[in-house]
Amino acid sequence: MSRHLSIDVAIIGGGLVGSSAALALRGMGFSVALLDKGYCGAQASGVNYGGVRRQGRPIEQLPLSQRAHAVWPKLQALIGIDGEFLRSGHLKLARNEADMATLEAYAGETAEQGLDLELIGHNGLRERFGWIGDGVVGGSFCAGDGHANPRLVSTGFAAAARRAGVHVLENTPVRGVARRGEGFALEAGEGLSLASRFVLNCAGAWAGPFAESFGEPVPLTRIYPSMVVTEPTEKVMSVNIGMEGGGIYARQVERGNLVVGGERALPLANADFSRPRGEGALAIMNNAAALFPGLRHVQAIRFWSGTEGAMPDRNPVIGPSLTTPGLIHAFGFTGAGFQIAPGVGEVLAELVRDGQTQTPIAAFSIGRFAATSARTDAGSGAGQNQEPNQAGEIRS
Structure with a gap:
């Protein structure tokens, strides 16, 4: 009909x-x-992944990102749920001095955009975020960013x-x-x-x-995000984490589960769909455990992927x-x-x-x-x- x-x-x-x-x-x-x-x-x-971040975006996106930034705290009134939105802050880590220099340059270029970025050295990271392991030299913290539940x-x-x-x-x-x-x-x-x-x-x-x-x-083109979620565990991380130059990113929800990403999935015969790679999921967890020692004995319980236009x-x-x-x-x-x-x-x-x-x-x-x-x-x-x-x- x-x-x-x-x-x-x-x-x-x-x-x-x-x-x-x-x-x-x-x-x-x-x-x-x-x-x-x-x-x-x-x-x-x-x-x-569910990151609600302004930090790290191309500068031309920041006015639009700032506009959206004002919407997120109003979700309850706008759509009837808060979407588990949490303004945790977003911490972007630098593995080496070159990465740190990039973070410093970005902070300078965006100084008038209202992100209020705070550059933190190695000692500052150890004092404030002791759950981060070795292998990083510093980071950039955007206190107003956070994360939410995309589903x-x-x-x-x-x-x-x-x-x-x-x-x-x-x-x-x-x-x-x-x-x-x-x-x-x-x-x-x-x-x-x-x-x-x-x-x-x-x-x-x-x-x-x-x-x-x-x-x-x-x-x-199409790209396929690949994510891992762990069993609930005691509080390990207090902020949304990213890495300069790409790689691991992670956040912990209030229930205790950790959501971790950093790899891509493979498309199926029908390219509308994809599935996580076993070796990719293992790499995500190994990379996360190396960076966050508190995750070394936490079990992954679910993997997923999806289709994104790029x-x-x-x-x-x-x-x-x-x-x-x-x-x-x-x-x-x-x-x-x-x-x-x-x-x-x-x-x-x-x-x-x-x-x-x-x-x-x-x-x-x-x-x-x-x-x-x-x-x-x-x-x-x-x-x-x-x-x-x-x-x-x-x-x-």
């Missing part, structure tokens, strides 16, 4: 970016449909959007979208057609074909289409979308309502890939995406 739905805004992708945009748009009075090919928050938004937060925004009156359509893949008159026509699921004034492309790792269908190809320059695509009025993109967060997603949702809503936003997003324009796409199409490597480098860490 076919059915038709007319709304102001159709959002492709029910992850945290799409669902937060849906909630913000509904608060502005727009009618909204949120469509996901599976379940809202089941991919990158729900399976990431609760990602589904929490979608549930709040549904309560606000958004048409949340799960297991409803978008099979086609085209410009029609002053708006768009979409075909989705089994026999569902939609008419909308605006379309938001928030499809994550699946966003590339939608952008390309409107003449805006991008070098979007861009070669580590920055997402956020902003209006340059070919199609009414189409707005937001994808390619390269493992770092969890913290900024609520801010992105607000920005997308403003772009729909006002056609602009006060938050700087020019660096994220899809137009930055136009020259690259033209060169690629002219050469023999057309259609071949560049693999993101190791700087595109799988964290959030």
